[in-house]
Amino acid sequence: MTTMPDRKTLTHLERLESEAIHIMREVVAEATNPVMLYSVGKDSAVMLHLARKAFYPSPPPFPLLHVDTTWKFQAMYELRNQMAQDSGMELLVYQNPEAAEKGINPFDHGALHTDMWKTEGLKQALDKYGFDAAFGGARRDEEKSRAKERIFSFRTASHGWDPKNQRPELWNLYNARKNKGESIRVFPISNWTELDIWQYIHLNNVPIVPLYFAAERPTFEWEGGLFMADDIPRLEKVLGYRPEITNRSIRFRTLGCFPLTGAVESTAKTLPEVIQETLLTTTSERQGRVIDKDAGGAGMEVKKQQGYF
Amino acid sequence: MSESTTDPIYKTEALIAEDIDAYLDQHQHKTMLRFITCGSVDDGKSTLIGRLLYDSKMIFEDQLTALENDSKKVGTQGQEIDFALLVDGLAAEREQGITIDVAYRFFNTEKRKFIVADCPGHEQYTRNMITGASTADLAVILIDARKGVLVQTRRHSYLCHLIGIKNIVLAVNKMDLVDYDQATFDAIVKDYAAFARSIGIESFTALPISGFKGDNITTVSPNTPWYGGPTLVEHLETVEVLSSIDADKAFRMPVQWVNRPNLDFRGFSGLIATGSVKPGDEVRVLPSGKTSTVTRVVTLDGDLDQAVAGQSVTLCLADEVDCSRGDVISLADNPPQAADQFEATLVWLNDEAMIPGRAYWLKLATQTVSVTVQQPKYVVNVNTMEQLAAKTLELNAIGVAEIATDKPIVFEPYVDSRTLGGFVLIDKMSNATVAAGMLNFSLRRAQNVHWQALDISREAHAALKNQTPKVLWFTGLSGSGKSTIANLVEKRLHALGKHTFLLDGDNVRHGLNKDLGFTEADRIENIRRVGEVARLMTDAGLIVLTAFISPFRAEREMVRGLMAEGEFVEVFVDTPLEVAEARDVKGLYKKARSGQLKNFTGIDSPYEAPENPDFRIDTTAETPEAAAERIVNALLGAN
Numbered sequence: 001m002t003t004m005p006d007r008k009t010l011t012h013l014e015r016l017e018s019e020a021i022h023i024m025r026e027v028v029a030e031a032t033n034p035v036m037l038y039s040v041g042k043d044s045a046v047m048l049h050l051a052r053k054a055f056y057p058s059p060p061p062f063p064l065l066h067v068d069t070t071w072k073f074q075a076m077y078e079l080r081n082q083m084a085q086d087s088g089m090e091l092l093v094y095q096n097p098e099a100a101e102k103g104i105n106p107f108d109h110g111a112l113h114t115d116m117w118k119t120e121g122l123k124q125a126l127d128k129y130g131f132d133a134a135f136g137g138a139r140r141d142e143e144k145s146r147a148k149e150r151i152f153s154f155r156t157a158s159h160g161w162d163p164k165n166q167r168p169e170l171w172n173l174y175n176a177r178k179n180k181g182e183s184i185r186v187f188p189i190s191n192w193t194e195l196d197i198w199q200y201i202h203l204n205n206v207p208i209v210p211l212y213f214a215a216e217r218p219t220f221e222w223e224g225g226l227f228m229a230d231d232i233p234r235l236e237k238v239l240g241y242r243p244e245i246t247n248r249s250i251r252f253r254t255l256g257c258f259p260l261t262g263a264v265e266s267t268a269k270t271l272p273e274v275i276q277e278t279l280l281t282t283t284s285e286r287q288g289r290v291i292d293k294d295a296g297g298a299g300m301e302v303k304k305q306q307g308y309f
Numbered sequence: 310m311s312e313s314t315t316d317p318i319y320k321t322e323a324l325i326a327e328d329i330d331a332y333l334d335q336h337q338h339k340t341m342l343r344f345i346t347c348g349s350v351d352d353g354k355s356t357l358i359g360r361l362l363y364d365s366k367m368i369f370e371d372q373l374t375a376l377e378n379d380s381k382k383v384g385t386q387g388q389e390i391d392f393a394l395l396v397d398g399l400a401a402e403r404e405q406g407i408t409i410d411v412a413y414r415f416f417n418t419e420k421r422k423f424i425v426a427d428c429p430g431h432e433q434y435t436r437n438m439i440t441g442a443s444t445a446d447l448a449v450i451l452i453d454a455r456k457g458v459l460v461q462t463r464r465h466s467y468l469c470h471l472i473g474i475k476n477i478v479l480a481v482n483k484m485d486l487v488d489y490d491q492a493t494f495d496a497i498v499k500d501y502a503a504f505a506r507s508i509g510i511e512s513f514t515a516l517p518i519s520g521f522k523g524d525n526i527t528t529v530s531p532n533t534p535w536y537g538g539p540t541l542v543e544h545l546e547t548v549e550v551l552s553s554i555d556a557d558k559a560f561r562m563p564v565q566w567v568n569r570p571n572l573d574f575r576g577f578s579g580l581i582a583t584g585s586v587k588p589g590d591e592v593r594v595l596p597s598g599k600t601s602t603v604t605r606v607v608t609l610d611g612d613l614d615q616a617v618a619g620q621s622v623t624l625c626l627a628d629e630v631d632c633s634r635g636d637v638i639s640l641a642d643n644p645p646q647a648a649d650q651f652e653a654t655l656v657w658l659n660d661e662a663m664i665p666g667r668a669y670w671l672k673l674a675t676q677t678v679s680v681t682v683q684q685p686k687y688v689v690n691v692n693t694m695e696q697l698a699a700k701t702l703e704l705n706a707i708g709v710a711e712i713a714t715d716k717p718i719v720f721e722p723y724v725d726s727r728t729l730g731g732f733v734l735i736d737k738m739s740n741a742t743v744a745a746g747m748l749n750f751s752l753r754r755a756q757n758v759h760w761q762a763l764d765i766s767r768e769a770h771a772a773l774k775n776q777t778p779k780v781l782w783f784t785g786l787s788g789s790g791k792s793t794i795a796n797l798v799e800k801r802l803h804a805l806g807k808h809t810f811l812l813d814g815d816n817v818r819h820g821l822n823k824d825l826g827f828t829e830a831d832r833i834e835n836i837r838r839v840g841e842v843a844r845l846m847t848d849a850g851l852i853v854l855t856a857f858i859s860p861f862r863a864e865r866e867m868v869r870g871l872m873a874e875g876e877f878v879e880v881f882v883d884t885p886l887e888v889a890e891a892r893d894v895k896g897l898y899k900k901a902r903s904g905q906l907k908n909f910t911g912i913d914s915p916y917e918a919p920e921n922p923d924f925r926i927d928t929t930a931e932t933p934e935a936a937a938e939r940i941v942n943a944l945l946g947a948n
Contacts, residue, residue, distance in 0.1 A: 008556035008585070010619050012341035012422040015552065021621035022580040025565040029634055029675070054578075054621070056609040058570040140413045147412045167742045168436050168658050170443040171731045172580070173672055177740040191424055193415045199336055276329040 013200055020047075020188035021054040022172060023151060024135065027186050028061055030176035031133035034186075035092075037122075038064040038083075040076040041255045042208050043137035045083075046197050047189055049206045051135075052087055059088035065134070067125055068095045069117035071106060071257035073230050079209050094125035106259040107222075107238050113257070123159045126183060133176070133184045141193045151190050157181030198275045212274060214251040214266040220244060225262040228252075235259075253278065335419065342550055345426040345441040345474075347465040348451030353482045357451065357520030358425055361542070362416050364527045411441040420546040428465075435691070435705040436658040438468055439745055443731070445469075446551045447476035449541075454487045454517075458500045464691045466501075470510050471654065471707065471747075473727060476548045477505070477513040480541065485519040489532040508694060516541055551727075552619035560584030560592070560640040561721075561729060563674035567633055568623050576607055576623035577632055582674070582728035584640065586624065587615040591641035594632045595719045600641045601626040635676040637719040637729070645729060647717040648751035654709050654723075655682070657702035659736070659743035665701065666833040668867045669743065671714060673732035679715040679870065680734065684830070686710060700830070702744070711752065715870065723747035737863050770850030774808045778847035779944065780872055783856045784865060784919065785882030786911050787897055788889040790928045791856040794882060797937035799854050805945070807852055812839055814857040827908045833864050840868035847876060852944075860910045862917040880940065881922035886911045888929060 010018070027034050036051060038044050051060040064084055084091035099116035106113040126134060140147045150166050152174045167175055176184060189197075201208055211228075218229040220243035229235055229245050236242045250263040251274070268274040324332045346354045412427040426441030442448065448469040452462055469477060479501055487493045498515045505513055516525055517533050518541060524530035527542045539547075561582045568576040586592070590603045605625040606613040616622045624638060632638070639645055657663055663682060671680035685708035687696040702708045723730030734744040771778050781798065783791040792813055799811045818825070822838055825831040836859050843853045859865055869877040889911070890898040901909035908914045919925075924943070926936040 008617050009340050009550065009553040010617070011337065012339050013337065015341050015619055018580060018619055018621040022565070025578055025621070026675075029566050053609040055566075055568065056607070056623070057574060057576075058568055141415045147414065168440045168733075168745070170440055170733055170742075170745045171727055172444070173674075173731070173733050175672065175733060175735050175740070175742045177670070177735055179740050191413065191415070193417075193422075195336065195417070196422075199333060202333065203337065272329045272333060275333065276325055279325045279332075 013196060013203070016189070016192055016196060017050060017053070017200070019172070019191065020050045023174070023186060023188040024051055024054040024060075026174050027133050027135070027176065027184075028055070030174075031184070033129070033131050034062040034133040034135070035065045035126075035129065035131040036060070036062055036089075036135040037137070038066050038080065038091075039137065039255075040066065040072065040080045040083075040209060041137070042197055042201060042212060043139065043189060043192075045206050045208045046192070046200055047135060047137045048083060048087060049200075049204060050188065062135075063090035063092050065092045065094065065125060065129075065131075067118060067121045068093050069113070069121070069257050070095060070100065071113075071117075071259060073209070073211055073228070073255065073258045075209050075211050076255060079207065083207065092125070092129065094121055094128070096121035096124055105238050106257055113260070117257075126159070131183065132178060133186055135186050135188060137189055138187050139192050139194075139197075140190050146190075149187065149190070151187050152176060153185045153187065154178070155183050155185060159183070194278065195275070198271070198278060202271045202275065209255060211252045211255060213270070214249050214268045214273075216247050217250050217263075218245045219248045219250055219263060220246070222259070226250065226265070227261075228258055228263050230258045336417070339417065339420060339422050340550060341422045341424065342447060342545060342548070343424045343426070343445050344447040344449060344476075344545065345428050345438070345445040345469075346449045346451060347428045347438055347441075347469070348482075349453070349456075349459055349461040352451040352453050353520045354427060354451055357449075357480070357482065357518075357526070358414050358427055360520045360523060360526055361423075361425070362414060364523065411437045418542055418546055423545065435464075435468065435656070435707075438465065439472060439656050439658070442469055442472040442474060443727075443745070445472075445474055447478065447545070447548055448474045449478045449480050450513075451480050451482050452497060452501070454481050454483045454493055454497065457497050458504060460692045462501070463504060463694070466505065466510065467508055467689075467691055467694065468707075470508055471656075473723065473747075475511075477510060478541070478544065479513050479515040481515065481517050482520055484517045484524055484533065485522045489517070489524070489530075491533075491535040494536075514538070514544055516544070555583045555618035555726075556585060558583035558618070558726070559643045560586050560590070560638075561645060561726065562586070562622075562624070562638045563676070563719075563728065564632060564634055564636045564638060565675050574625075575629075576605075576625050577638060578621070578623045579638070579675070580621045581616055581618050583618050583726055585615055585617040586622075588612075592624075592626070592638050593641040593644045594630050595637045595639060595644055596647045596717055597631055597636070598644075599628075599630040599632075601628040601630050603627075637674070645719055645721045645726075646751065647719050649714045649717045650752040651712050651714075651720070652686075652709060652749045652752060653712050653732075653746045654707065654749060655685075655702060655734075656745045657704055657706045657708075657743065658745060659741055660704050661736070661739075661743070662704070663702040663744065664833060665830045666837060667861075667863055668715075668737060668870075670735040670737060671712070671718075671732050671746075672735060673718055673720065673730075673748075674728050676718050678718055679867075680712050682734075683711040683713075709749070712746075720748050720751070722750055737866065767848045767850065770848065772850075774850045776807055776850065776852060778850050779852045779876055779878055780843045780847060780868070781852070781854045781878050781880055781940070781944075782859070782865065782868065783854065783880045783882055784859045784922075786884060786886060786889045786916055787858055787909070788892050788894050789882040789884035790926075790933060791858075791882045794880075794926065794933045794936050794940075795854045795856040797933055798940050801937060801941045802852060802944075805941075808850065809852045809854060810846055811854040811856070812843060813855075817857075827914075829861075829908075829914070832860065832908075836861075836864040836868065840864075840871050843868070844871045847872065858910050858916070860914065860916045862919070865919065878924070878944070879919055879922045880924040880926065881919045882926050882928060883918070884928045 066080055096117055104113055104116045138146055150169045155161060219226055220229050248265055249267055251266045252261060252263055255261055266277060268277045348354050414425045416423050428438040428441040450465055481494050481497050494517045517536050518525045524532055525540045527540060529540055562579040564577045564579050566578045568578050586603055588603050588605060592603055593600045603624055604627050606616050607623040665684040666681055668679050668681050671678050685699050685702060688699040688706050688708035690697055721729040730748045732746045733742050736743050783795045785791050795811055799809050802809045822835050825835050839855060843855060846853045893899060900906040901912040910916050924940055
């Protein structure tokens with residue numbers, strides 16, 4: 001994606017990049033108080049990179065918001081702080097105080113963990129700062145209900161989503177006018193696939209969390225999955241026992257909270273190797289995540305109607 | 310799956326395993342095609358898309374397992390995989406077995422990345438199809454080989470043609486169910502060709518396929534030896550995409566955002582709609598018409614030597630020209646026009662029908678202006694293509710109407726530029742996107758009517774009278790006391806030596822507006838005319854008082870928009886319906902209740918109360934005299 005397209009037909013990545021930049025500029029021109037939700041995953045990394053391109057030489061004119069669950073991998077916190085510094089953007093970190101107080105964790109509380117830390121935490125953070133537009137890194141290829149969501153997706157004052165009552169979105173014209181109390185979730189990388197994301201990271205040297213690459217790491221097995229022991233004392237406290245730790249060469253296809261995100265055994269140490277493994281693999285990206293399996297096949301759709309991003 | 314073709318032609322998998330760098334290089338240089346599929350409910354759209362995903366290895370094993378489980382549970386294909394389930398996403402519609410919204414799907418071949426908009430076939434969902442078609446380079450029109458060209462086929466083809474899709478593929482599906490019979494295929498193609506010609510479709514590509522069995526999707530089918538054309542995928546891989554056609558046109562870039570990080574840098578950011586641009590190019594900024602030279606095409610990865618249609622860039626100009634969001638930077642010697650009256654084709658997308666004369670927001674590229682739509686010249690019956698007379702546009706209606714914007718916009722006819730000719734209408738109250746539109750041409754009279762420059766200005770008129778012109782706009786239910794209070798206010802102002810004039814609803818309807826009735830459209834026109842008259846009177850320096858029910862917020866806002874800032878003073882005479890009805894000075898409520906009078910505000914026509922009036926008069930708590938006193942004091946105190 002470097003300089004000089006001396007031909008007239010753009011590549012698919014150039015078109016996707018251009019579309020995302022156009023969307024971000026529309027939001028900045030029309031919203032009062034936009035924010036970028038930043039989860040530190042690879043999709044967030046690409047979205048942040050696109051924002052830097054969209055407004056260069058200005059820094060992106062909005063803050064980054066990380067809705068933290070306190071259960072992210074250490075490497076994610078490190079990259080998050082680094083990227084905020086490099087981009088010249090303000091970093092806002094929000095942790096739901098109620099979830100902290102009740103000691104909500106992924107082992108004891110299952111779905112409640114996601115609900116309290118992420119869904120509730122996000123709503124609280126948006127309300128607290130009065131953001132009227134929030135960029136999210138969701139992609140339509142990830143999940144069936146997302147395939148039908150608009151790029152500008154409106155939420156009621158209580159953050160609910162009504163899939164039957166979405167505004168028609170024609171050409172590249174986005175109607176960003178809101179009713180009182182409404183807010184918009186904007187998905188600039190809606191039309192990207194997982195492969196596009198990897199390819200873009202590869203071509204643009206976008207910094208990502210090292211956990212996406214294989215390395216020898218301490219692991220343990222829990223409820224049939226393979227997990228990384230990122231913070232052994234804390235794990236021990238929550239589980240009530242010290243899990244059996246084995247070193248394995250692992251990496252992650254998707255990054256969430258470390259106990260909710262399954263690792264895969266892998267030797268892919270470079271981006272091309274990771275992409276190769278991704279393409280040859282026969283399980284879909286989100287399978288490592290527990291969240292989609294709740295509530296039968298409609299897990300994500302139900303969560304979104306409740307206000308999950 | 311019998312003798313048909315389940316082995317996809319893609320060799321990508323081997324390349325991925327053997328030489329990932331070569332694969333990435335290939336993927337990096339792919340172009341992108343966006344297309345839509347449309348057809349009737351049972352034509353097999355979702356199945357076809359599911360098949361494309363399946364054959365291009367875009368379905369993972371766990372998804373396939375889930376799909377197999379779902380197929381057995383709710384599938385309609387017996388023990389075979391129901392590809393449609395993969396595509397029909399939302400839980401709410403699963404039980405209905407139809408696709409209800411636009412869903413976007415992705416797949417790759419060796420040459421291209423594809424984005425498919427799956428568009429529904431049901432009549433009530435025209436709006437979804439228009440949405441999906443608006444970004445498409447190509448349309449696949451599905452026909453069930455057993456049924457031939459249906460009303461829906463015609464409708465979908467018309468809509469695709471209307472939205473400007475040049476590449477039309479006629480996919481005659483379910484060929485397996487007619488024993489791959491050539492005569493059946495030929496008859497359908499002939500039938501369709503006659504129809505296509507009649508609505509102006511210049512060419513189309515017809516293919517015999519089976520989405521379910523996989524015939525002629527990715528591989529040439531042995532079941533149709535009589536067919537010598539490309540497979541569906543081959544065709545999709547080779548047609549020219551829209552953005553590369555746009556690159557050959559004259560340069561235009563609507564400005565989205567002005568980039569000003571410090572005093573030394575001023576850049577204009579936007580997505581290039583058509584043409585190309587390079588440093589040294591002479592450009593013209595519209596609507597101001599000022600010219601300058603491009604000095605830099607800035608990106609994070611370094612300045613570009615050239616940028617083309619479809620790219621998002623930031624341009625720096627040599628001169629300090631006035632340029633902001635909504636302006637269009639264009640080739641200096643071939644700029645687009647600006648106008649404020651047009652003929653447009655509208656597709657109505659909202660449950661609330663269009664109201665002629667009402668002001669909506671119009672968003673075209675990065676310009677947002679206020680617009681009114683005239684009564685349609687005609688609507689098109691999308692099943693028969695007949696042009697019919699109509700007073701309004703209902704949900705899913707397509708019509709042609711004249712529109713007028715409150716200031717000139719930079720535009721091109723839609724056939725020349727989707728970006729500068731395509732627009733949406735937004736309801737000012739609900740903020741819903743209510744219509745999609747395409748500009749056909751500007752009306753000549755807009756170009757030929759000019760403002761006459763006058764030597765005695767409105768300021769001069771007002772100065773002679775030693776007063777500040779105002780419009781005191783009294784609104785409220787019939788019988789609320791508007792005329793009474795307005796009359797008292799005028800008497801006081803007159804006594805104080807002010808030059809005033811009272812426009813009363815009943816009086817105006819005896820003359821200027823005697824051709825208008827009480828329908829919603831007529832009420833809007835009534836208020837529009839009164840607003841224009843009031844404006845002329847303020848130009849003459851008068852303090853104007855108006856007493857009209859003026860039930861709709863949108864029209865009061867329209868009048869406010871006609872006046873100078875602070876000139877419009879809204880006075881809400883807030884009398885509860887029961888009280889006004891009990892007074893019933895003119896006996897109108899009685900008539901309305903008995904059904905003798907239709908569209909009576911408060912009874913069978915709504916009154917939208919002002920949200921933030923300048924004055925609110927509660928006539929159950931304040932006498933007309935006290936209210937008039939309060940208004941006059943505030944008005945002259947502020948003078």
